Amino acid sequence: MKSLKIKLDGIPIKIRLTLWYLLLAGMVVLLSGLYEYIQFQRSLYSSVDQSLEISVSQALSNIDMANGLPAFQNTENQPTASKMLLQSEFTIRILSPEGKVLESIGDKVLNAATDSLSAGYQTIQKDDLYRVLTQPIQDTDGQIVGWLQAVQSLEVIEETLGNMRTKLLLVLPVILLLTGLGGVFLANRTLRPIDQITRTAAEIGASDLSHRISYQGSQDEIGRLAQTFDSMLSRLEAAFKRERRFTGDAAHELRTPLTVLKGQLDVTLSKPRKKTEYESTLQALGEQVDRLIRLSNALLFLSRSDQKQLSWEPGSINLADLLDPIVEQILPLALERNLTVRTNIPAGLLVYGDTDHLIRLFLNLLDNAVKYTPKEGDIVLHAEEVPSGVRLEISNSGDGIPQEHIQHLFERFYRVESDRSSGTGGTGLGLAIAREIVLLHQGEIFVESEPGQGTKFIVLLPQPT
Ligand code: ADP
Numbered sequence: 001m002k003s004l005k006i007k008l009d010g011i012p013i014k015i016r017l018t019l020w021y022l023l024l025a026g027m028v029v030l031l032s033g034l035y036e037y038i039q040f041q042r043s044l045y046s047s048v049d050q051s052l053e054i055s056v057s058q059a060l061s062n063i064d065m066a067n068g069l070p071a072f073q074n075t076e077n078q079p080t081a082s083k084m085l086l087q088s089e090f091t092i093r094i095l096s097p098e099g100k101v102l103e104s105i106g107d108k109v110l111n112a113a114t115d116s117l118s119a120g121y122q123t124i125q126k127d128d129l130y131r132v133l134t135q136p137i138q139d140t141d142g143q144i145v146g147w148l149q150a151v152q153s154l155e156v157i158e159e160t161l162g163n164m165r166t167k168l169l170l171v172l173p174v175i176l177l178l179t180g181l182g183g184v185f186l187a188n189r190t191l192r193p194i195d196q197i198t199r200t201a202a203e204i205g206a207s208d209l210s211h212r213i214s215y216q217g218s219q220d221e222i223g224r225l226a227q228t229f230d231s232m233l234s235r236l237e238a239a240f241k242r243e244r245r246f247t248g249d250a251a252h253e254l255r256t257p258l259t260v261l262k263g264q265l266d267v268t269l270s271k272p273r274k275k276t277e278y279e280s281t282l283q284a285l286g287e288q289v290d291r292l293i294r295l296s297n298a299l300l301f302l303s304r305s306d307q308k309q310l311s312w313e314p315g316s317i318n319l320a321d322l323l324d325p326i327v328e329q330i331l332p333l334a335l336e337r338n339l340t341v342r343t344n345i346p347a348g349l350l351v352y353g354d355t356d357h358l359i360r361l362f363l364n365l366l367d368n369a370v371k372y373t374p375k376e377g378d379i380v381l382h383a384e385e386v387p388s389g390v391r392l393e394i395s396n397s398g399d400g401i402p403q404e405h406i407q408h409l410f411e412r413f414y415r416v417e418s419d420r421s422s423g424t425g426g427t428g429l430g431l432a433i434a435r436e437i438v439l440l441h442q443g444e445i446f447v448e449s450e451p452g453q454g455t456k457f458i459v460l461l462p463q464p465t
Contacts, residue, residue, distance in 0.1 A: 014191055018183035025179040026172070033168045040164060044157045045131070049121060052133035052150040059092050060148055063137055070094050070137045070146040071103055089153035094137070094146055102146065109153040117147055129154040193222045197229060209237035242412075249413035253295055253427055257288040264288075291427075298429040301360075302412065305436040312440065314354050316464040319383055319390065320345040322358060327381065330366045339373055343381040351390050352464040353441045361437040362394075364430040365457050369396040371426065372455070389443070389463045395456040400449040409447060410435040 011019075062073045071094065093104035099117050110130050114122060122132045130151050137146040193215060200213045212233060215226030268281040304310050323345055334341050351358070369379045377397040384391055401409065401416060408414045413428040438445040444460040 014184070014187040017187040017190075018180060021183035021186075022176060022180050025183075026176050029172060029175050029179075033172065037161070037164060037168065041161055044160065048131050048152050048154070048157065049133070052121070052131065052152060055090075055092055055150045056133050056135050056148055059150070060135060060137070063094065063148065065139065065145065068145075069096065069102060070148075072105065089155065091149075091151040093149050093151070095149060096146055097144055099147070106151075107153075110151045114149070123154070129158055190222070193217055193226060197226055201229070204233070209233055209240055246412055249428070250299060253413065254292070257291045257295075261285055261288045295427050295429070298427055298433060301433055302429065302436065305433075305440070310357070310436075310440060312354055313356075314352060314441075316350050317353055317355055317358065319349045319351050319392070320347055322351075322355065323362060323381065323383075326359060326362050326366060329363070330370050333367075333370050334379065337370065337373070338376045339370065339379055340377075341379045341381070345381065345383045346385070349383055349385060349390060350464050351461045353461060357437045357440060358461075361434050361459070364434045365394045365459075368426075368430055368457075369394055372396065372398060374398050377454075385463070386460070388460060390461050392459045392461065393456055394459075395454060397454040400451045400453055401447070401455055402451070403449075406447060406449060410445070 059072070063070050064073050065071070089107050089109045091104055091106035091109045093106075094102045095117070096102055099114070101111070109128075110124075110126060110132070114124060114132055114134070116122075117134060119134055119136055122134065124130050124132060131154055132152075133150045135148045136144045137148050139145050196215070197213055200211055204211050212230045213226045214230070215223055217223055217226075219227075264281055264284055268278065273281075301310075323343065327341060327343060331341060366379070366381075373379055373396040378395075379397075380393070380395045382393045382395070405414075405416045409416075410431045412432040414432075415426060415428040435445055438459060438461070441461055443462060445457065447455065447457050449455040
């Protein structure tokens with residue numbers, strides 16, 4: 001069995017399908033032919049048996065005793081059924097109790113006596129094949145005085161059955177041949193799209209993911225396979241594009257502070273300077289270095305998140321306790337810009353998460369709120385319990401974010417054009433990181449923004465169970 005399996009493994013599906021198809025069809029044809037044959041044989045035999053029975057029962061009523069032995073009354077008065085049968089290869093005869101043939105009418109198809117004498121049907125082979133029905137002839141005392149036998153040659157029936165067998169044996173290979181051809185045709189037709197998929201897949205290289213199978217056939221399993229393959233290619237293409245853009249953006253973001261650093265260094269070193277000038281240059285250089293550190297930290301975080309290597313030490317966290325120090329931290333910056341910061345966090349409200357990641361999340365969102373709220377604006381922090389967990393809203397006044405940017409805000413390096421040149425020092429990675437953190441918590445983050453009203457970031461986090 002094992003070696004058969006190994007051998008089959010190397011055979012193309014097309015041939016395997018056809019072979020299975022052939023095997024099943026062959027078995028069905030063979031079994032149904034066999035069934036028909038047996039049914040036919042039975043019906044022929046039973047019609048012979050019926051005729052024999054009728055003849056015997058009619059003949060029995062036409063028997064008399066002559067010289068102590070049974071004999072037919074008058075052959076002219078033979079029962080009609082027997083007469084009819086006598087035209088075919090049929091014999092009706094009387095035997096002595098010992099089995100000696102005393103009298104016989106008909107074709108004398110079987111001259112010899114049967115081997116055993118007992119009431120009932122027998123099929124015997126003597127030169128030819130015969131069907132015999134034997135009945136005892138009894139006198140008035142119930143004594144067996146002889147036997148009556150109706151004998152029918154089965155030659156014609158056997159010939160008919162033989163013909164049928166030959167026909168079946170001739171038809172079977174023809175049917176198998178036709179089935180085989182049909183199987184090859186069907187297998188070819190069914191598997192052709194798979195060949196197409198294989199060819200397309202072979203043509204696709206990593207540098208060119210724009211190929212598609214674009215299958216036009218019916219929407220069956222293969223149609224769906226082709227579609228799934230196409231959509232997988234689309235996803236891969238999009239992922240490759242994203243990856244390329246990300247590398248390009250990262251290189252660009254790294255180059256900007258480095259160029260500024262180099263420029264400031266060159267200018268400062270171009271001639272001797274006063275101590276205060278060196279100090280202010282170093283301070284400016286320090287800011288660029290901070291920016292580079294922030295950027296590389298953000299990139300490191302995203303890369304760890306992509307590789308599912310972020311640390312994850314979740315626990316039950318009191319939201320007010322977590323947010324208070326973060327608000328404290330951003331307050332000086334907010335005051336610098338005359339912003340009003342209001343918080344409404346119910347005491348004792350708990351979330352389930354990782355403290356370090358949640359601090360980073362809210363720091364990013366609050367830092368953005370401070371950066372992007374116009375001077376003298378408002379920032380409101382509101383939290384409440386909802387059926388799905390805890391809902392936290394960070395709203396700020398301002399012009400709002402134009403609708404066309406909303407869907408891209410959480411993409412890496414995405415920045416609203418007008419904010420790019422605003423000198424906020426942002427990298428465009430803050431919201432992408434926020435999103436990764438929320439997803440890590442199996443929460444949700446989204447943004448609502450009303451033109452001229454302001455912006456609201458909404459975070460849904462799970463509660464401890
Ligand atoms: P950045 O480092 O530029 O702040 P983010 O990913 O944090 O990057 O934010 C992406 C963009 O979303 C920002 O450039 C800004 O245009 C917009 N944005 C983020 N937060 C706010 C906010 N609270 N109000 C208005 N715009 C915002």
